[in-house]
Amino acid sequence: MIRSSFLYVLSITVLAACGTDRVQYTSELKQEMADSKIKRITDVDLNETIDDIGGRASKAIQQDLTAALEKTTDPAERAKLCQLQSLPRAKAIAAQYAVDIRLVGAGDIQNKSLSQKEREILEAYLYNAKQKLPPISNIQKVNDTLFVYNVALPADSPVCEACFGKQDVPFAVWRLAFSKREVVRRMNESKKK
Structure with missing residues (x-):
């Protein structure tokens, strides 16, 4: 009798431990399992995906920022807009693609929080701007886990002056x-199913 009561209590405890927590983590567990599958992804695949997402995202945010800047002349509001804090679309894109979006200028060539490679790219973009060459996009592999997509704004963009003041160039x-990791996830969701 004692043994059967013990087994009954033990089975109730085990069933209670397997409660609803397991159901709550099903989608997370599924994602983690999908992420851990071995996949063959080339650098070309990564670059194409980053170029596609980066190009669409930068165009959309630039349109929103330009439109928002045209609506205000308040310097404090413009500064906030240039930090992308007041742009819902920028926040949505950053969340959707797990991407850090920033607008950088000539002063960031000396910014030590950026990698040496990134500062060199900015310097090259500034040189191209001085030579009046058309802006092109660039993808830089900073380390094994970080890629940076850059594209210069056209010289006639109102964003340049609004966010960085009067400049020689x-x-x-x-x-x-x-x-x-997030780029690979997006590849799995779109074309690698």
């Missing part, structure tokens, strides 16, 4: 930093 660059 109008200059601003979109910087989108992607985690390799």
Whole structure:
């Protein structure tokens, strides 16, 4: 009798321990399992995905920022807009693609929080702006897990002056930093199913 009561209590305890917590983590567990599968992804695949997402995201945010800047002349509000704090679309894109989005300028060439490679790219973009060359996008692999997509804004963009003041050469660059893991996830969701 004692043994059967003990087994009954033990089985109730085990069943209670397997409660609803397991159901709550099913989608997270599924994602983790999908992430841990071995996949063959080339650098070309990564670059194409980053170029696609970065190009679409930078164009969308630039349109929103330009439109928002045209609506205000308040310097404090413009500064906030240039930090992308008041742009819902920028926040949504950053959350959707797990990307760090920033607008950088000539002063960031000396910014030690950016990697040496990134500062060199900014310097090259500034040189191109001085030579009046058309802006092109660039993808830089900073380390094994971080990729940075950059594209310079056109010299006639109102964003250059609004966010960085009067400059000898109008200059601003979109910087989108992607985690390799998140890029691979997006590839799995779109074309690698």
